Amino acid sequence: MLQRAWPAEGATRVPYWVYQDRDVYREELQRIWRGATWSYLCLEAELPEPRSFVTTFVGDMPVVVTRDAAGALHAWENRCAHRGALICMQARGRAERFACIYHNWTYDHAGNLASVAFRKGIAGKGGLPPDARPESQAPAKLRVSSLGGLVFGTLSESTPSLEDYLGADVLRRMQRVMKKPLKVLGSYTQVLPNNWKLYMDNVKDMYHASLLHLFFTRFRINRLTQKGGFFVSPDGAHHCTFTEMVEDAGDAYEKEGVRASGSHGEFALENREILDQVDEFGDRVAIQILSMFPGFVLHQIRNSLAARQVVPKGIDRTELHWTLFGYADDDEAMTRRRLLQANLVGPAGFISMEDGAATGFVQRGIAGSSGRAAVIEMGGSGVSGGDSRITESAVRGLWQAWRRYMEIPA
């Protein structure tokens, strides 16, 4: 049990030790990542055929995700029951069986131990005793749930159904994007020099988007004055924010004198094709960012669609695995549009590259101040949804959920 005191201000403060403390990190891998939460594993489109597999992570645990011969999805820990070696060392592929290279113990697509090499020895000598039960150390199996082609897994029996976990509002916004079969466009990894929670803070922080990401603002792509809104799940854990497709002609940023304002006036894109959006959902939403606790983000930025998976790699290192996709029935023009708009996102994204820098700056800035706390008071102290994005409501929701899993009272 962690003995840590939360600041007296409660919901409007986040003490910096949450990003720095090794005991906290170890505890959250257990209580959160391996606890009663759903983690994104992969897209169903990455497992197109029977007997295909991909490897991934849930927190620090290596995981194999498979589609068996009958088409059912499975996920299990990538750790041999025998001595703990990785069972599957390839990132993806097809396999009849999974054989641990160390001593050739094999597993089926559901992660069951299928054979032990020389289990009965040779010529009556050696081998396992008849009453040996190596299965007692079998790799953990995850419950798997697929939602519109997104595959999630959980290690806990007590996790509610994926639908109940997300809550009605966030579920509906996820289903909005996952409306038909997908086509994978590609993937890459962005390595962030910070604690995993700083990235989730950032995703849920609607206030930062147009202030840090000047590309948005200079081109009036997304300003806080534009029409939009957001939902936070009742437990605070998940959120979804959206902005409508309108060009903002106002001058609130210029009046405020913020750095993001376009008052210099000299900056315009020569080729605006990378911003051309087709309203493929028929609701005039230009940007939708959805987050699911603890480490999944689904984005629609114009016609760019992506799943972002957060993989913690230590207290101050996080991997962000991006998989960009379109729909199986996209025509050539739509695929080209999505590839051009890939410029907006990822490590080189016109509107996302700063996130890695900003969150890394926090990790470095707080180095000598574990006793101090972040101020998250924009919009008050509540965690409800609304239509003003000058709020840190969804960030407070993250910490409400985190404290509940970590059993740290406010």
Added chain:
Amino acid sequence: MEVRLQAVVENLHARYVHALDAGRLEDWPQLFTENGTYRVTTAENEERGLPLPVMYAEGRPMLRDRIASLRHANIYEPQRYRHVVSSTLVERIDEGRARSVAHFLVVRIMQDGDALLFASGRYVDRIALSPQPRYEERVVVCDSRRFDTLLAIPL
């Protein structure tokens, strides 16, 4: 091997990396033809036959937009690159064009002196030879799928 052609192509590669490493980013689009394309991808995506770029521009206006955004919109910590280009293979396509594959390493140097082997890979190029040598197509195939923090300056 056509010695003169080899020298012409290697000189183009050299001018390219000198422009980027010296921070003369505005010179970078000039090294492409008017409709020249630039695409950064990963060996993994190439091998899987997946088209996703990390960075992508079709034509000089888009190349200039990338630089304009770096200069006026994007926020990133001061940093420099040191490119090393080697093992350049050159093949003539026809009278006016050549193909080239070259290896590269990029060291990224931050303002506090932290130097990191930031990227390695292959430049796979189609080059127009006249009126001046310029890239018709440059594909930057990174060996790793990982990018540290962010990729601001082109590779």
